[in-house]
Amino acid sequence: MRPPLNRLPAAQLARMLAARDVSCEAVTHSFLDAIEQRESEVRAFAWIDPARSLGIARELDRGSARGPLHGLPVAVKDVIDTAGIATEYGSPIYAGHVPRADAACVAALRAAGSYVLGKTVTAELANFAPGPTRNPYALEHTPGGSSSGSAAAVAARMAPFALGTQTAGSVIRPASFCGVVGFVPTRGSIPRAGAKQVSDTLDVIGCFAGTVEDVALLASTLMMRPDLVDARASPRAPSVGWTMTPWASQLAPAMRHALDQVVRMCASKGAQAREVRWSDKFTALAAAQRVVQMFETARSFAAEFDYRRHQLSPQLAGLIDEGRAIDAASYLAALQTGRACAATIDELFGGADVILAPSAPGAAPHGLGSTGDPQFNRPWQLLGGPQVNVPVTRAMQGKSELPLGVQVVGRPGDDARTLAFAHWLEQQLGRA
Numbered sequence: 001m002r003p004p005l006n007r008l009p010a011a012q013l014a015r016m017l018a019a020r021d022v023s024c025e026a027v028t029h030s031f032l033d034a035i036e037q038r039e040s041e042v043r044a045f046a047w048i049d050p051a052r053s054l055g056i057a058r059e060l061d062r063g064s065a066r067g068p069l070h071g072l073p074v075a076v077k078d079v080i081d082t083a084g085i086a087t088e089y090g091s092p093i094y095a096g097h098v099p100r101a102d103a104a105c106v107a108a109l110r111a112a113g114s115y116v117l118g119k120t121v122t123a124e125l126a127n128f129a130p131g132p133t134r135n136p137y138a139l140e141h142t143p144g145g146s147s148s149g150s151a152a153a154v155a156a157r158m159a160p161f162a163l164g165t166q167t168a169g170s171v172i173r174p175a176s177f178c179g180v181v182g183f184v185p186t187r188g189s190i191p192r193a194g195a196k197q198v199s200d201t202l203d204v205i206g207c208f209a210g211t212v213e214d215v216a217l218l219a220s221t222l223m224m225r226p227d228l229v230d231a232r233a234s235p236r237a238p239s240v241g242w243t244m245t246p247w248a249s250q251l252a253p254a255m256r257h258a259l260d261q262v263v264r265m266c267a268s269k270g271a272q273a274r275e276v277r278w279s280d281k282f283t284a285l286a287a288a289q290r291v292v293q294m295f296e297t298a299r300s301f302a303a304e305f306d307y308r309r310h311q312l313s314p315q316l317a318g319l320i321d322e323g324r325a326i327d328a329a330s331y332l333a334a335l336q337t338g339r340a341c342a343a344t345i346d347e348l349f350g351g352a353d354v355i356l357a358p359s360a361p362g363a364a365p366h367g368l369g370s371t372g373d374p375q376f377n378r379p380w381q382l383l384g385g386p387q388v389n390v391p392v393t394r395a396m397q398g399k400s401e402l403p404l405g406v407q408v409v410g411r412p413g414d415d416a417r418t419l420a421f422a423h424w425l426e427q428q429l430g431r432a
Contacts, residue, residue, distance in 0.1 A: 004030050004033075004034075005022065005026060005027050006027075006031045006033070006157045007157055009211050009213065010072060010161050010210065010211075010218070011213045011217050013027055013071075014070070014217060017065075017070055023057075024057040024058070025054060025061055027071055028057040028073060029054070031157075031158060031159060032053065034156065034158045035048065035050075035158045038156045042152050042156050043121065043131075043133050043149075043152075044075075044120055044133050044143075044148075044150075044152040044156065045075070045118040045119065046086075046090070046120060046131075046149065047085060048118035048119075053115070053117055053118075057073075057115075060113070060115070066111070066112065066113035067112035067221070068113070069109060069217070069218070070113030070114075071114075072114050072161075073114065073115055073159060073160065074109055074115070074117060074159065074161055074162060074218070075116075075117050075119075075149070075153045075154070075161075076116050076119055076150075076162070076163045077149065077150050077162070077164045077165060078090060078119040078122045079126045079146075079195060080103045080105065080165070081103040081106070081194040082106055083099055083100060083106075085116060086119065087119065089122065089124075089125050089196045090122040090123055090125060090131055091304070091312075092311050093311045093312075099194070103192075103193060103194025103195050104192070105163060105191060105192075105194070105195070105205050105222050108221055108222055108224075109163075109222070114221075118153075118159070120147070120149030120150045120152075120153055120162060121152075122147065122148065122149065123145040123148060123170075123371055125304070126146045126147075126167065126196060127146060127297070127315075127316050127319065128145065128315060128371060129315045130142065130145055130148060130369065130370065130371050131145075133148040133149045133152050134152070135152065135177060135364050136152055136155045136178060137178070137179065137364075137401070137402050137403060138400035140366060140367070140368070140400075141177075141364040141366055141397065141400060141402060142365055142368055142370060142372055143155075143178050143364065144174030144175075144176070144364060144371050144372050145170060145173075145174060145371030145372070146165070146167075146170040147162075147164030147165060147166070147170045147206070147208070148371065150162035150163060150164040150174070151164070151171075151174035151175055151177070151180055151208050152178055154209060154210060155179055155180050160209065161208060161209040161210075161214055161215065161217075162207070162208040163205060163207060163208075164182070165198075165203060165204065165205055166184050166203070166206045166381065167199050167203050167381070168202070168289065168290075168381055169360070169372075169374030169376070169377025169378070170206075171184050171387075172184060172359050172360075172377050172387055172389045172405075173360045173371070173372055173377060174208075174371070175208055175389035175391075175405060176359035176391070177363070177364035177403065178364075179391045179394070180208050180210060180389075181208065181209050181212055181214070181388065181389060181390060181391070181422075181426075182206060182207070182208050182215070182388070183207045183209075183215040183216075183387070183419070184204050184386065185205075185219060185222075185223055185386050186384060186385055186386050186412045186413050186415055187202075187412070188204075189223050189415065190205040190219075190222045197300045199300065200300070201296060201335065201338075202289070202296070202381055207222070211426065212388065212390070212419060212422045212426050213229075213423065215388070215419075216229055216231055219415075225415070225416070227416055228416055231419040237269075238354070238421050239271070239352045240263070240266050240272065240274075240353065240354060240356055240421075241274055241275070241276040241348075241349055241350060241352030241355040241356070242263045242274075242275055242276065242356040243275065243276035243355060243356070243357050244259065244357075245278070245357060245358065246278050246283045247375055247376065250375060250376075251361055251376075252363065252395075254362055254396075255358050255360070255361065255362045255404055258404045259356065259357075261392075261393075262356060262392055262406055265428060265429075266356075266425070274350070274352065276348060276352075278348070281337075281344075281347075282347075282379065284337050285337065285338065285341055285379035285382050285383065286378040288382060289334075289338070289379065289381055291326060291330055291331060291334035292334045295330075295331040297323050298321075298322075298323025301320055305320045338384075342383050342412065345412075353410075353417055354409060354410050354417070354418055354421045355410075356408060357376065357380070357407050357409060358406060358407070359405040359406055360373070361373055361376060362397070362404070363394075363397040364397065364403075365397070366397065380407070380409050384412050385409060385410050385411050385413075385414065386410040386412075386419070387407050387408070387409050387410075388408040388418060389407050390407075390408060390422050391403050391404070391405045392405060392429055408422045408425065
């Protein structure tokens with residue numbers, strides 16, 4: 001007996017829709033049924049209109065296929081503009097705001113035959129003050145952030161895939177906490193027009209899905225890279241670097257064990273694995289990323305801070321204060337650290353095709369007052385290359401069993417090879 005449609009991989013649904021083996025309306029109904037069952041407890045959506053979604057699905061059924069995503073709904077983080085649909089950026093400052101035009105990434109998805117199923121909860125202005133979303137695996141634990149609703153919606157099977165944004169770890173970390181695949185492409189490869197800016201240097205549009213193949217399907221449309229759909233591991237054994245990072249003392253034992261087991265498994269399957277050696281230059285990336293983020297965040301939200309500070313959370317107002325206190329020389333030095341490391345990235349990668357690293361310190365922390373620590377995401381984000389969270393196991397966190405993920409990191413521009421290795425890793429783990 002076939003499982004419910006919302007539990008099938010998005011790539012499989014795309015093939016079924018293209019062959020007319022299933023209707024767009026039936027696919028939409030399946031996800032709306034899941035939303036009806038779980039949304040009241042998970043709270044992943046900031047906006048949802050079931051009648052509108054069904055109307056669009058029926059219209060799609062009446063027409064010819066529009067593209068590779070024909071009939072597939074997508075959940076969109078509520079810092080990304082959607083024409084005619086409320087986009088409030090997770091802030092009371094923008095309550096009732098309805099954009100007149102889609103963000104570039106949303107327009108690309110619509111052109112490929114997809115449509116907006118709902119807007120997902122974001123942390124306040126895509127920063128650190130969390131919204132109401134809960135982790136689908138354990139409701140008293142954080143789903144991560146700031147793309148909390150997007151990760152939770154995919155994990156709860158309420159959407160086949162979702163859009164998020166990342167400035168430090170806002171895609172990779174919630175993907176790890178919620179046990180889904182998260183993909184951040186090379187910085188600049190997906191247009192950011194129409195997404196609320198946090199940091200002009202660091203912001204990236206990212207994707208969530210249930211499998212690497214699914215996330216590659218979505219990313220290929222957003223990046224105009226059809227080759228990503230067919231990304232597969234090369235015939236030769238991959239060369240893998242691995243690292244606990246210079247902040248290994250902050251890792252939970254379960255995360256250390258998970259990464260160690262993944263490295264051992266890769267070696268047993270023929271991969272060449274070696275430990276990455278960090279010089280002081282590369283260790284400085286994490287602190288430099290934070291300086292860049294704080295400095296640019298303070299300037300991105302200058303208007304909100306100057307005219308609507310009373311509507312900002314104390315947490316975000318404090319971060320903006322901190323960013324305003326950073327002098328230009330420190331900011332320029334942090335930028336130069338990122339550029340210098342990116343220019344000499346082979347010193348870190350060596351001969352490795354990709355690097356395996358922790359996606360987060362451990363499983364999702366208990367409590368909903370924080371989205372977790374992005375320390376293990378910061379250096380990679382400043383380097384600007386592709387990153388993929390691959391769920392690898394589950395571990396006990398208090399009384400709950402929660403997902404753990406490792407991230408596959410590639411050199412800037414090496415998105416296809418990074419996704420190919422992530423697909424290979426997923427297959428070896430038996431999740432494909």
